[in-house]
Amino acid sequence: MKILFLEIDLEREWAVASLGPAFIGAFLRHHGHEVCVLRVPLELSSDRLIARIREQSPDILGLSLTSRQWLRARELVRAIRAELDIPVIAGGLHATFATETILQSPGFDYACLGEGELAMLELVEALEKSPRPLAGGLRNIWKSGGDRPELRPPFEPIDELPFMARDMLDERYGVVHMSTQRGCPFPCTYCAARQFNDLYGSYAAYGRRRSLQNVLEELSAIQSEGELNYVIFLDDTFTLNHAWVKTFCRNYGRYFGVPFSLHARVETVNQRMLEDLAEAGCRHITYGVESGSERVRQEIMHRHASNAQFCEGFRWTRQAGILVTANYIIGTPGETRADIEQTLSLHDDLAPDDFGYFVFYPYPGTPLFHLCEREGYLPANYYELPANHRRSILNLPGLSAQDIEDFYHRFTEVRERDHLARLVEHGDSAQQQTVITQVAQSAAQG
Numbered sequence: 001m002k003i004l005f006l007e008i009d010l011e012r013e014w015a016v017a018s019l020g021p022a023f024i025g026a027f028l029r030h031h032g033h034e035v036c037v038l039r040v041p042l043e044l045s046s047d048r049l050i051a052r053i054r055e056q057s058p059d060i061l062g063l064s065l066t067s068r069q070w071l072r073a074r075e076l077v078r079a080i081r082a083e084l085d086i087p088v089i090a091g092g093l094h095a096t097f098a099t100e101t102i103l104q105s106p107g108f109d110y111a112c113l114g115e116g117e118l119a120m121l122e123l124v125e126a127l128e129k130s131p132r133p134l135a136g137g138l139r140n141i142w143k144s145g146g147d148r149p150e151l152r153p154p155f156e157p158i159d160e161l162p163f164m165a166r167d168m169l170d171e172r173y174g175v176v177h178m179s180t181q182r183g184c185p186f187p188c189t190y191c192a193a194r195q196f197n198d199l200y201g202s203y204a205a206y207g208r209r210r211s212l213q214n215v216l217e218e219l220s221a222i223q224s225e226g227e228l229n230y231v232i233f234l235d236d237t238f239t240l241n242h243a244w245v246k247t248f249c250r251n252y253g254r255y256f257g258v259p260f261s262l263h264a265r266v267e268t269v270n271q272r273m274l275e276d277l278a279e280a281g282c283r284h285i286t287y288g289v290e291s292g293s294e295r296v297r298q299e300i301m302h303r304h305a306s307n308a309q310f311c312e313g314f315r316w317t318r319q320a321g322i323l324v325t326a327n328y329i330i331g332t333p334g335e336t337r338a339d340i341e342q343t344l345s346l347h348d349d350l351a352p353d354d355f356g357y358f359v360f361y362p363y364p365g366t367p368l369f370h371l372c373e374r375e376g377y378l379p380a381n382y383y384e385l386p387a388n389h390r391r392s393i394l395n396l397p398g399l400s401a402q403d404i405e406d407f408y409h410r411f412t413e414v415r416e417r418d419h420l421a422r423l424v425e426h427g428d429s430a431q432q433q434t435v436i437t438q439v440a441q442s443a444a445q446g
């Protein structure tokens, strides 16, 4: 069978395509099916998209959906199905945790809950044997109008999954994206990714990591087939298992040594590990700080590192010669203006090389989503509003939309201030002038 995945773009700038379809694509190809991907850039109209799908004449269409992609995907699928009679399946986090909304929308025949490799293979094989509509009964596959399916256990051993189909990722310049683990054991209440652990609660081990040998074999294969200039490890928390990381550093440094970046939590690193990582080629680490208020972090977000631990972790990272990025969330339910002031103040103490700041968005399935629902913070037309990290969609008692907007501007100013300070440090006067102009413009816009 021929399976076509649609990658629903939301930005004009390039970003790596979804990893889920690249895993599933490799698995389906391994079982003899034909798989391709079609990026759907913003400027591609639904008519032209339909024409391109017709040219490819697939037997099934697959979409990987984050909450952000949902609204555009919904409109496109509606238009596609008005013209073409091809079954459509959605998977990914949004499809897993907002399944009913998806299946009620015209054109969506199936949604996949959780991991998709075996589920999609079973669906493809069932469709090959019998004409639609299927009676249902496939594990993980929720059929429109049917009952919630049972879940199969997480895929084991994970080393047996074929390497991602890299042609489906749209990577450039030898910068490659790696995924070495599935699942994150931490209980952050705002995080959509960790909901997979709860989804698979009855199966003890959703969290799995590939063997180091398997990861190195994939890197070797990439190197021998093309360019390997930089590696971005997209794992939620790369530094989870100290023994794994130690052996990784020794071998990666010896056999590849190309620079790499990763995501970590401060309570999972120590000075020695950071030095080992730097020596192996680590150039950049992103830490989720989220809030400078220990109350918000501990009581609302269920994150237990102290501000002192963050300061120490950031200092060690810089001392090891690794660039550090901090991420912050603004407007979490239960947060006050004083709490966000503490985030700005912690930011000054941490002095990261760069930082991201995101207005809180309640992702379906998360504990904070349920809290917002219970407390009436969510607007009634929640699923009709674009998922965004720029403006709050919530009606919060302690923080107004204007408060959040004002803090967002404060973070933007801090970003410009930090950027300017770095340019002064490096003596780049042309760039300084550009930043001063940008600051003046944004101040003029209020």
Ligand code: B12
Pocket: 010, 015, 016, 017, 018, 019, 020, 021, 023, 024, 062, 063, 064, 065, 066, 067, 068, 069, 089, 090, 091, 092, 093, 094, 112, 114, 115, 116, 117, 120, 179, 183, 190, 191, 192, 193, 194, 234, 235, 236, 358, 363, 364, 389
């Ligand atoms: C890599 C990554 C990215 C990459 C690639 C995006 C992608 N979708 O892969 C980039 C850098 C582009 C990115 C950007 C963003 N991301 Co991001 N990203 C991740 C990250 C770290 C890993 C995803 C991943 O590849 N996992 C590995 C694969 C194997 O797992 P998977 O995607 O779940 O796929 C499996 C199943 O879901 C299923 N499946 C998936 N798709 C399909 C499709 C079909 C047809 C089927 C049958 C099954 C199926 O089968 C797969 C294999 O078993 C996740 C965190 C996480 N752990 O999920 C966040 C995450 C997906 N990102 C998130 C966010 C918020 C963003 C941004 C908005 C960040 C920002 N503030 O700007 C942007 C916007 C992305 C967008 N397009 O909407 C949220 C999404 C929350 C939600 N419910 O929507 C997550 C969960 C982070 C979090 N902790 O909250 N991201």
Ligand code: SF4
Pocket: 184, 185, 186, 187, 188, 191, 192, 193, 194, 236, 237, 265, 288
């Ligand atoms: S550590 Fe990161 S991926 Fe893990 S639960 Fe927390 S936010 Fe999610």
